[in-house]
Amino acid sequence: MLDVKREVRVPSIQTELPGPKARRMVERDERVTSPSYTRVYPLVVARGEGVMIEDVDGNRFLDFNAGIAVCSTGHCHPRVVEAINRQAANLLHMSGTDFYYPAELELAEKLTQITPGKFAKRVFFTNSGTEAVEAAFKLARYHSKRQNMIAFYGAFHGRTMGAVSLTASKVTHRRGFGPLVPGVIHVPYADCRGGNHKPSAGSPNTIDLIEKTLFRKEVAPDEVAAIFVEPIQGEGGYLVPPPEFHRELRALCDRHGILLVVDEIQSGMGRTGKMCAIEHWGVEPDIVCLAKGIASGLPLGAIVARAELMDWPPGAHASTFGGNPVACAAALETIALLEEELMENATRQGNFLLAELAKLKRTHPMIAEVRGKGLMIGFDIVAADGSPAPEEAERLVQMCFHKGLLLLRCGESGIRICPPLVVTQEHCETALSIMTECLDEMSGKPARAGGSVAGAKP
Ligand code: PLP
Numbered sequence: 001m002l003d004v005k006r007e008v009r010v011p012s013i014q015t016e017l018p019g020p021k022a023r024r025m026v027e028r029d030e031r032v033t034s035p036s037y038t039r040v041y042p043l044v045v046a047r048g049e050g051v052m053i054e055d056v057d058g059n060r061f062l063d064f065n066a067g068i069a070v071c072s073t074g075h076c077h078p079r080v081v082e083a084i085n086r087q088a089a090n091l092l093h094m095s096g097t098d099f100y101y102p103a104e105l106e107l108a109e110k111l112t113q114i115t116p117g118k119f120a121k122r123v124f125f126t127n128s129g130t131e132a133v134e135a136a137f138k139l140a141r142y143h144s145k146r147q148n149m150i151a152f153y154g155a156f157h158g159r160t161m162g163a164v165s166l167t168a169s170k171v172t173h174r175r176g177f178g179p180l181v182p183g184v185i186h187v188p189y190a191d192c193r194g195g196n197h198k199p200s201a202g203s204p205n206t207i208d209l210i211e212k213t214l215f216r217k218e219v220a221p222d223e224v225a226a227i228f229v230e231p232i233q234g235e236g237g238y239l240v241p242p243p244e245f246h247r248e249l250r251a252l253c254d255r256h257g258i259l260l261v262v263d264e265i266q267s268g269m270g271r272t273g274k275m276c277a278i279e280h281w282g283v284e285p286d287i288v289c290l291a292k293g294i295a296s297g298l299p300l301g302a303i304v305a306r307a308e309l310m311d312w313p314p315g316a317h318a319s320t321f322g323g324n325p326v327a328c329a330a331a332l333e334t335i336a337l338l339e340e341e342l343m344e345n346a347t348r349q350g351n352f353l354l355a356e357l358a359k360l361k362r363t364h365p366m367i368a369e370v371r372g373k374g375l376m377i378g379f380d381i382v383a384a385d386g387s388p389a390p391e392e393a394e395r396l397v398q399m400c401f402h403k404g405l406l407l408l409r410c411g412e413s414g415i416r417i418c419p420p421l422v423v424t425q426e427h428c429e430t431a432l433s434i435m436t437e438c439l440d441e442m443s444g445k446p447a448r449a450g451g452s453v454a455g456a457k458p
Contacts, residue, residue: 132303162181261287
């Protein structure tokens with residue numbers, strides 16, 4: 001653990017990046033790990049606490065991506081660590097698909113209570129997001145006895161064969177892996193960005209397209225098992241759909257007996273200020289996919305389905321490690337923290353960030369379309385003519401890294417902001433000030449007095 005007394009709220013960059021130890025490790029890593037990993041910048045992490053990360057050379061960063069929206073309660077929250085230690089000392093593994101243990105049972109009960117809908121539900125545990133999507137895919141086919149799935153352009157649902165067949169955010173995810181699972185049809189997501197960006201499809205258009213074109217010309221609705229949708233598209237650009245979209249999608253599913261599967265893997269577990277982002281639109285899905293933030297960093301995923309859908313027999317689907325007791329203990333403590341204070345904090349800090357970013361947009365025309373809910377916030381970096389500027393978005397991410405702020409991109413030229421839910425206003429102010437400094441430099445504005453927040457060598 002970092003020494004709390006050392007005051008770790010402000011990033012501090014003391015070496016060139018990467019520092020000497022990090023550089024050696026990156027070189028070693030490059031020789032032995034898969035080249036399919038996408039390392040955004042040469043960050044070699046030694047430890048983390050709350051919103052702060054310390055690298056192997058002692059540089060400190062403000063983590064505004066939370067291990068890709070995973071460390072919901074912050075890095076190494078003491079209560080989560082304690083719950084993990086307690087469980088680890090008692091039972092590390094037993095295989096929840098074959099035996100019973102309290103942590104898995106308690107978590108299953110809790111998940112049925114905190115996901116939308118008052119109806120009876122059942123839970124299937126996995127180790128990751130993609131496995132949760134895979135389970136939902138199989139369950140939807142098994143239960144409905146229908147083969148086809150509808151998913152959206154821009155969607156990211158994971159990389160195993162079923163999940164990657166639903167994914168359509170970057171061709172790299174799919175190229176060379178075909179034939180993918182047959183029966184998946186993609187339609188445009190209802191993207192409500194206006195202004196500099198032309199809306200790619202308004203909500204009525206998407207629903208109309210499915211109902212009036214797809215169902216008449218390509219696939220009969222009674223052969224569609226499920227529609228998979230992210231309440232807010234993550235990898236695709238942190239896109240918030242128009243207000244009526246999810247309700248209309250629910251109604252469409254109801255008209256045709258199609259299951260609505262909501263992928264809350266990135267947007268769920270309190271990140272948007274509600275346990276599941278779909279609650280913002282008052283929609284009750286048939287199956288909810290969870291992972292990422294559920295266990296504050298331990299590998300765990302789950303699907304929570306209407307009880308009557310889970311009519312598959314013993315052995316039809318299972319996982320040796322899914323629902324691991326240590327991961328379940330971490331999830332129970334994570335949920336307690338979310339309910340006690342962190343969801344509320346996500347709303348409070350998210351509103352602050354949204355308001356401040358909207359102000360930043362007024363002074364920096366490079367910023368377009370500030371959007372989001374709670375701590376799932378995105379904005380685009382655009383050229384003078386308003387067209388997406390992916391190279392500039394990348395430049396901003398790299399400059400922020402060198403000043404001690406960890407950001408990630410999404411969509412074509414989007415920046416995603418998804419800090420741990422323990423983030424304070426002070427952290428947000430520091431992050432905004434680093435972003436402002438970088439944007440000023442990018443647009444050729446003179447540096448402000450005081451220099452870099454992190455004392456960095458950019
Ligand atoms: N679904 C969504 C919405 C995601 O954002 C992700 C990961 O980024 C996944 C599924 C896949 O999760 P995992 O990487 O744990 O397999």
